[in-house]
Amino acid sequence: xxxxxxxxxxxxxxxxxxxxxxxxxxxxxxxxxxxxxxxxxxxxxxxxxxxxxxxxxxxxxxxxxxxxxxxxxxxxxxxxxxxxxxxxxxxxxxxxxxxxxxxxxxxxxxxxxxxxxxxxxxxxxxxxxxxxxxxxxxxxxxxxxxxxxxxxxxxxxxxxxxxxxxxxxxxxxxxxx
Amino acid sequence: xxxxxxxxxxxxxxxxxxxxxxxxxxxxxxxxxxxxxxxxxxxxxxxxxxxxxxxxxxxxxxxxxxxxxxxxxxxxxxxxxxxxxxxxxxxxxxxxxxxxxxxxxxxxxxxxxxxxxxxxxxxxxxxxxxxxxxxxxxxxxxxxxxxxxxxxxxxxxxxxxxxxxxxxxxxxxxxxxxxxxxxxxxxxxxxxxxxxxxxxxxxxxxxxxxxxxxxxxxxxxxxxxxxxxxxxxxxxxxxxxxxxxxxxxxxxxxxxxxxxxxxxxxxxxxxxxxxxxxxxxxxxxxxxxxxxxxxxxxxxxxxxxxxxxxxxxxxxxxxxxxxxxxxxxxxxxxxxxxxxxxxxxxxxxxxxxxxxxxxxxxxxxxxxxxxxxxxxxxxxxxxxxxxxxxxxxxxxxxxxxxxxxxxxxxxxxxxxxxxxxxxxxxxxxxxxxxxxxxxxxxxxxxxxxxxxxxxxxxxxxxxxxxxxxxxxxxxxxxxxxxxxxxxxxxxxxxxxxxxxxxxxxxxxxxxxxxxxxxxxxxxxxxxxxxxxxxxxxxxxxxxxxxxxxxxxxxxxxxxxxxxxxxxxxxxxxxxxxxxxxxxxxxxxxxxxxxxxxxxxxxxxxxxxxxxxxxxxxxxxxxxxxxxxxxxxxxxxxxxxxxxxxxxxxxxxxxxxxxxxxxxxxxxxxxxxxxxxxxxxxxxxxxxxxxxxxxxxxxxxxxxxxxxxxxxxxxxxxxxxxxxxxxxxxxxxxxxxxxxxxxxxxxx
Numbered sequence: 001x002x003x004x005x006x007x008x009x010x011x012x013x014x015x016x017x018x019x020x021x022x023x024x025x026x027x028x029x030x031x032x033x034x035x036x037x038x039x040x041x042x043x044x045x046x047x048x049x050x051x052x053x054x055x056x057x058x059x060x061x062x063x064x065x066x067x068x069x070x071x072x073x074x075x076x077x078x079x080x081x082x083x084x085x086x087x088x089x090x091x092x093x094x095x096x097x098x099x100x101x102x103x104x105x106x107x108x109x110x111x112x113x114x115x116x117x118x119x120x121x122x123x124x125x126x127x128x129x130x131x132x133x134x135x136x137x138x139x140x141x142x143x144x145x146x147x148x149x150x151x152x153x154x155x156x157x158x159x160x161x162x163x164x165x166x167x168x169x170x171x172x173x174x175x176x177x
Numbered sequence: 178x179x180x181x182x183x184x185x186x187x188x189x190x191x192x193x194x195x196x197x198x199x200x201x202x203x204x205x206x207x208x209x210x211x212x213x214x215x216x217x218x219x220x221x222x223x224x225x226x227x228x229x230x231x232x233x234x235x236x237x238x239x240x241x242x243x244x245x246x247x248x249x250x251x252x253x254x255x256x257x258x259x260x261x262x263x264x265x266x267x268x269x270x271x272x273x274x275x276x277x278x279x280x281x282x283x284x285x286x287x288x289x290x291x292x293x294x295x296x297x298x299x300x301x302x303x304x305x306x307x308x309x310x311x312x313x314x315x316x317x318x319x320x321x322x323x324x325x326x327x328x329x330x331x332x333x334x335x336x337x338x339x340x341x342x343x344x345x346x347x348x349x350x351x352x353x354x355x356x357x358x359x360x361x362x363x364x365x366x367x368x369x370x371x372x373x374x375x376x377x378x379x380x381x382x383x384x385x386x387x388x389x390x391x392x393x394x395x396x397x398x399x400x401x402x403x404x405x406x407x408x409x410x411x412x413x414x415x416x417x418x419x420x421x422x423x424x425x426x427x428x429x430x431x432x433x434x435x436x437x438x439x440x441x442x443x444x445x446x447x448x449x450x451x452x453x454x455x456x457x458x459x460x461x462x463x464x465x466x467x468x469x470x471x472x473x474x475x476x477x478x479x480x481x482x483x484x485x486x487x488x489x490x491x492x493x494x495x496x497x498x499x500x501x502x503x504x505x506x507x508x509x510x511x512x513x514x515x516x517x518x519x520x521x522x523x524x525x526x527x528x529x530x531x532x533x534x535x536x537x538x539x540x541x542x543x544x545x546x547x548x549x550x551x552x553x554x555x556x557x558x559x560x561x562x563x564x565x566x567x568x569x570x571x572x573x574x575x576x577x578x579x580x581x582x583x584x585x586x587x588x589x590x591x592x593x594x595x596x597x598x599x600x601x602x603x604x605x606x607x608x609x610x611x612x613x614x615x616x617x618x619x620x621x622x623x624x625x626x627x628x629x630x631x632x633x634x635x636x637x638x639x640x641x642x643x644x645x646x647x648x649x650x651x652x653x654x655x656x657x658x659x660x661x662x663x664x665x666x667x668x669x670x671x672x673x674x675x676x677x678x679x680x681x682x683x684x685x686x687x688x689x690x691x692x693x694x695x696x697x698x699x700x701x702x703x704x705x706x707x708x709x710x711x712x713x714x715x716x717x718x719x720x721x722x723x724x725x726x727x728x729x730x731x732x733x734x735x736x737x738x739x740x741x742x743x744x745x746x747x748x749x750x751x752x753x754x755x756x757x758x759x760x761x762x763x764x765x766x767x768x769x770x771x772x773x774x775x776x777x778x779x780x781x782x783x784x785x786x787x788x789x790x791x792x793x794x795x796x797x798x799x800x801x802x803x804x805x806x807x808x809x810x811x812x813x814x815x816x817x818x819x820x821x822x823x824x825x826x827x828x829x830x831x832x833x834x835x836x837x838x839x840x841x842x843x844x845x846x847x848x849x850x851x852x853x854x855x856x857x858x859x860x861x862x863x864x865x866x867x868x869x870x871x872x873x874x875x876x877x878x879x880x881x882x883x884x885x886x887x888x889x890x891x892x893x894x895x896x897x898x899x900x901x902x903x904x905x906x907x908x909x910x911x912x913x914x915x916x917x918x919x920x921x922x923x924x
Contacts, residue, residue: 051893053788053895056832056896057833066894067892069547071543072872072873107874164875164876167876168875168876171876172879
C-alpha cells in the first residue's frame with residue numbers, strides 16, 4: 001500500500017514537469033480590441049449568447065444567470081470585472097463555460113466575451129511574467145504575457161480574476177453600499 | 178478453483194456496500210426497538226422484531242465472512258433469546274448494555290473492510306461487553322428447550338392422514354408442518370438447507386423430517402452445485418409463524434415455503450393444494466389431492482360441455498359443478514381457485530422497496546429538466562405549423578412529461594421522522610448522564626423534505642437538542658423547586674409552512690439567562706461594555722463563535738463550539754434560526770428551511786421583462802390596482818389600501834431596479850409571511866405552475882429576498898422570491914436598510 005503511494009507521489013511531479021516543458025493550449029478571445037487567452041484545461045464549453053435572466057441587486061459584472069441544460073450558471077461580464085463599461089451584445093458575443101475554484105469545490109461560471117478566436121499553443125518559455133506596471137487591468141489578474149508571433153497576449157489567471165470569494169465580497173459591498 | 182474464489186471475492190466486494198447499508202438499517206432498527214421496549218417492556222412483537230434484526234445482521238455478516246460481527250452479535254442474540262423466552266426481563270440496565278453492544282455492531286459493520294480501525298481498546302471493550310452479556314445470560318434459567326420432554330405425538334403422513342386424528346403437541350407448544358422446496362440456485366447463493374434445518378432445531382423439537390429427493394436427476398445429469406432438495410418437517414415449538422419464516426429469510430426469494438398448523442381433514446386438502454406447483458387446471462388439482470376421483474371429474478367435465486347454453490358464450494363454472502355434482506367441499510374448491518389466481522399474479526408483493534443510488538436519481542432528474550424544456554420547445558414549433566393533430570399530440574406528450582417530472586421529483590422526498598427518531602437515543606443517553614428526566618416527544622415526523630436536506634440538518638439539530646438538554650432543562654430537584662414537574666419536556670416537531678419547513682425544538686427548561694449572556698458578551702468583547710441591545714440580539718449571542726455561559730464544561734456541550742456551527746450550517750441551507758426564550762419557562766428554537774431542490778407550486782409574475790416565481794402557498798389574494806393606487810405614506814413606505822386596512826407593498830420594479838416603463842395597470846399580490854401580510858406590486862400575472870427550485874450557488878449567497886431560481890418551460894430562468902426575507906425587507910427599520918432606501922426611489 002505504502003509502496004504504491006510513494007510510487008504515485010514520485011510520478012506526479014514528473015508528470016507536471018513534462019507538461020510544463022510541453023506547450024500548453026490556450027483559448028483566445030477578444031474583449032473590445034484586446035485579445036486575451038485562458039488555459040483551455042479549465043474550459044468546459046463555449047455557447048452562443050442567448051437569453052439571460054438578470055439577478056437584481058448584484059454588481060454590474062454579474063450579468064445574470066443562464067440555463068445550461070438544466071443547470072443554472074452565473075455569467076460574468078469580464079469587461080465590467082476589469083472595471084470597464086459593461087459589454088454590449090454583438091453578433092459574435094459568446095459565453096465561455098469554465099470551472100473555477102479549488103479542487104473538490106469547483107464552481108461553473110460563464111464568461112461573457114465579445115468573440116472567441118482560436119486555440120493556440122504557447123510554450124512555457126514564451127510566457128513572460130506580467131509587467132509591474134502599464135497593464136490596463138489589475139496585475140494580479142494576469143498569469144503572464146504569452147508571445148505569439150510578434151504580439152503579446154495577456155493570459156488570464158482565472159483563479160484570481162474570477163475568485164468566487166472576492167466576487168461574493170464585492171456583491172456584499174454592493175448590497176450595503 | 179482459483180477462478181471460482183476470485184469470482185466469490187468479486188461478488189463479495191460488489192455486494193459489500195449493500196450489506197453495510199442494510200446492516201446499518203438493521204442496527205438503527207435495533208436501537209429504535211430497544212428504546213420503544215423501554216416504554217413498553219412487555220410488547221412481545223417488538224421483542225420478536227428485535228431478535229429478528231440481530232439475527233439478520235448476524236446471518237448476512239456470516240455470508241460476508243465477517244467473523245467478528247457474527248461472533249459478537251451471537252452473544253447479543255443469545256441474550257435476546259432469553260428475553261424472548263421470558264427467562265429474563267428486559268430491564269433498563271440490560272437495555273443500556275444492549276445499546277452499547279449495538280454501537281459496537283454498527284462500528285464493526287462500518288469498518289468491515291478496514292481492519293486497522295479496530296483498536297485494542299475497542300477489542301477490550303467488546304470483550305467486556307460480552308462478559309456482561311454472559312452474566313445476564315447465565316443468570317437466566319436453564320434453557321427450556323433442552324428440558325422440553327420429547328412428546329410422542331403420532332407422526333402423520335402427508336396425504337393419507339385425511340381421516341387420522343390431528344397430531345397433538347405438548348401444552349403451549351404448536352406442532353408446525355413445514356414444507357420447503359429450495360430453489361436451484363440455493364447453493365450458488367451461498368445458502369445451505371442443512372443450516373436452516375439446524376436453526377429450526379434451535380426453535381423447538383423436530384418430530385419428523387423427510388427430505389424429498391424426487392427432483393434429484395440421474396447421476397449423469399446431476400449438477401453438484403444445483404440444489405434439488407426439499408424437505409417436510411414437523412416442528413414442535415412455541416415459536417410463532419414469523420419466527421419460523423425468519424429462518425428462511427435468506428432463501429425466501431427462491432424457495433417455496435409452506436408452514437401450517439395441525440389441521441382438520443379439510444384444511445389438509447387445502448394445504449396440499451397450496452403446496453402443489455402452480456398447476457393451471459382446477460380439476461387436475463382436485464384429483465391429485467384426492468378430493469374427487471378422475472372418473473367423477475371426467476363426468477362433470479362432459480356435463481359442463483353439454484349444459485353450456487349455446488347462446489351465452491359463458492360456460493358453467495367447473496368449480497360450481499364440482500361442488501354440486503361431486504360433493505366437493507366449497508372450501509376445497511376455493512383453495513384450488515385461489516391457487517390458480519395466485520399463479521397468475523406476479524410474486525413481487527414483498528419487494529416493495531428498491532434501493533437506488535442518489536446519483537442515478539439526480540441524473541434522471543436533470544435529464545427530466547431538459548426533457549421539459551425540449552417538450553416546451555416542440556410544443557411551440559407545433560403551434561406554428563397550425564397542424565391540429567400535431568399540436569394535440571404535443572399537448573398529450575407534455576402532459577405526460579409533467580406527470581413524470583412530478584413523480585420523479587417526489588422520489589427524492591423523505592419524511593423527516595426517520596432523522597428525528599435517531600434523537601431518541603441521544604436524548605435518552607444525554608439525559609441519563611446528566612441525571613435529568615426528560616419526556617421526549619416527536620410531532621409531525623411525516624413532513625417531507627428533500628433527502629439531501631434531511632441529511633444536512635441532522636447535525637445542527639443534534640447540537641440544539643443536546644443544548645436544550647444540557648443548558649435548558651434543569652435537574653429534577655431544581656424543577657420541583659421552581660414548581661415544575663420533575664421530568665422536563667422536550668418536543669421536536671416539523672411542519673410545512675408556506676413554501677418552507679419549520680422545525681421546532683421546544684423545551685420547558687429555564688430559558689436563556691439574558692443577564693448572564695449579556696455579561697459574557699461584554700467580557701468577551703462581542704458587545705461593547707455597557708451597551709444593552711434588544712432582547713432578540715442578546716438571545717442570538719449564543720450563536721456567536723466561542724460563546725458559552727455554561728459554568729461547567731460537560732462532555733456534551735459548553736465548549737462554545739457547536740452553536741455557531743449550527744447557525745452557519747442552517748444559513749448555508751438558506752434557512753434561518755429564531756429563538757423564543759421565556760425566562761424560567763423554556764426555550765423554543767425555530768428553524769425555517771426552504772424546500773431546496775423540492776418542487777413547489779409556484780405563481781408566476783412578471784415585472785418588466787423579468788419573471789419571478791412566488792410560492793403559491795404564501796399567496797393570499799391578488800388585487801388589481803392602477804399604478805396610482807399604490808401610494809407612499811408618511812414613513813416613505815409604499816402602501817395600498819385593502820378593505821380599509823393599510824398594507825405595506827414591495828414595489829419589485831424599484832427594489833430590483835427593473836428597467837421598463839411602468840404600465841397603466843399593476844396588480845398587487847398579497848402574500849402571508851411569518852411577519853404578517855404584505856403586498857408585492859407586479860405588472861403581469863402568468864398564473865400558477867409547478868416549479869423546480871434550482872439553488873443559485875455561492876456567488877449569490879448574500880442576496881436577500883430571493884430563494885433560488887427555476888427553469889421555465891420556455892427554457893428561461895425565473896427567480897423565486899423568498900416571501901419571508903422579502904417581508905423582512907419591507908418591515909425592517911427604514912433608515913437602517915439600504916434596500917428600502919432604494920424602494921423609496923419612484924421610477
